[in-house]
Amino acid sequence: MGPRAAWRLESLGFSNVFWYRAGKADWGAAGLPVAGRAAHVPTLGHHARRDVPTCRPDEPVSAVSGRVRAAGWNTCFVVTADRVVLGRLHDTELDGRGDVPARDAMRNGPSTWRPNVTVDEMLDRMREEGLTTAPVTDSEGRLVGLALIEDLEAAHAVGDRGASRGGEGAG
Amino acid sequence: MPTPIDREQVRQLVARGAQLVEVLPADEYEEEHLPGAINIPLKELDAASAARLRRDAPVITYCSDHQ
Numbered sequence: 001m002g003p004r005a006a007w008r009l010e011s012l013g014f015s016n017v018f019w020y021r022a023g024k025a026d027w028g029a030a031g032l033p034v035a036g037r038a039a040h041v042p043t044l045g046h047h048a049r050r051d052v053p054t055c056r057p058d059e060p061v062s063a064v065s066g067r068v069r070a071a072g073w074n075t076c077f078v079v080t081a082d083r084v085v086l087g088r089l090h091d092t093e094l095d096g097r098g099d100v101p102a103r104d105a106m107r108n109g110p111s112t113w114r115p116n117v118t119v120d121e122m123l124d125r126m127r128e129e130g131l132t133t134a135p136v137t138d139s140e141g142r143l144v145g146l147a148l149i150e151d152l153e154a155a156h157a158v159g160d161r162g163a164s165r166g167g168e169g170a171g
Numbered sequence: 172m173p174t175p176i177d178r179e180q181v182r183q184l185v186a187r188g189a190q191l192v193e194v195l196p197a198d199e200y201e202e203e204h205l206p207g208a209i210n211i212p213l214k215e216l217d218a219a220s221a222a223r224l225r226r227d228a229p230v231i232t233y234c235s236d237h238q
Contacts, residue, residue, distance in 0.1 A: 001234035005194040005213050006173030009230055012221050018184065020233035021175040024193070027205055030178060038203040 022139070029139040031115030042155045044122055045115025048136040048145030054079045057086060061105045062098035064089065075146070077135065078106045083142040085112060085135065112137040115144050119155045122147065173232075181205075181231055189229035205233070 006019040020026075028034060031045035053076040055064040068076045068089075076094065078087040087106030097105050112135045113122065122134055126149050134147040176184070185191060191208035193200050200210035211220045213234075224230055 001194050001213050002232045003173060003175070005192065005211075005216055005232040005234075006230075008213075008216050009192075009221060009224075009232065010173060012218055014221070014224070014226060014230055016229040017173045018176045018180075018189070018229060018231045019173045020178070020181050020231050022178065023233045023236045024203065024205060025236040026178055027181075028203070032178075033206055034203050035206045035208070036201055036203040 026139055028116035029114045031136075031138060031144055042119040043115060044113055044117045044119070044134065044136045044147045044152075045144065047119060047151050047155050048115065048134075048147045049151070050145040052077060052143075052146035054083065054143065055089075055102050056081075057103035057106075058101050060099050061089065061093065061096075061102055064102055065094040065098070068094060075133070076102075077110075077143050077146075078102045079143055082140075085110065085137055085141060085143050088135070110135055112141070113147075114139070119152050123149070123152050123156055126152070176231070181233075184229055184231060187229075189231050190224055192224070192230060192232045193234070194232055195234050199235075208233075 002019045002023060006017045009017045053068045053071055053073050055076050055078055057078055064076055074091050074094070076089045077085055078089065079085055087108045088110045089102060089106050093105045115136055115138065126134060132149045136144040136147055138144055185207065191205050193204045193208045193210050194213040194216065196212050197210055204210065209223060211223070
């Protein structure tokens with residue numbers, strides 16, 4: 001549809017026409033702001049913690065562990081220079097195998113979600129699967145942040161209170 | 172010939188004054204669209220509806236995805 005519209009505009013005499021190939025699915029998946037009714041629906045992109053620790057694949061786990069613990073976290077993502085997620089270190093990995101590079105200790109290919117997944121969708125999934133955290137990546141696999149279930153539950157509760165207030169006001 | 176571009180190129184062109192046009196139906200546009208985009212559904216795209224667009228600035232069309 002996008003390319004057909006671009007061609008149509010050129011046929012109407014427009015000379016400087018582009019076509020955003022990946023469209024708004026790509027835009028939303030990158031966590032960029034949108035307008036319209038859906039703009040006010042809370043998503044993972046709004047609530048993922050951006051300060052979750054990261055490390056490079058060749059960093060020794062002992063060095064990573066000290067840094068992660070000092071920052072008050074118990075997990076760390078192993079990423080490329082472009083923040084593409086390669087793996088994840090949990091408590092178990094952070095506490096053992098000190099001199100091993102992160103690439104050899106990490107859990108490979110963790111499941112990730114896009115920033116435009118709504119808080120309610122993610123909460124349902126987390127409760128079904130017993131998850132407490134949800135890594136969030138953009139459409140190129142780059143780490144956006146880590147969503148924590150307590151943050152999502154708080155966001156959901158705020159949404160419910162807002163809806164309740166709206167209902168009362170409307171009555 | 173229209174030029175296909177990626178997200179970063181969209182951001183750069185918009186920063187320089189390009190016009191964004193979502194060509195999906197109005198209900199999909201109203202649900203969610205890129206900031207600053209106007210809506211001209213493909214089925215309504217003709218000389219009259221295109222008159223909303225400036226001819227002296229780039230135009231970027233988009234829909235949901237790679238269609």
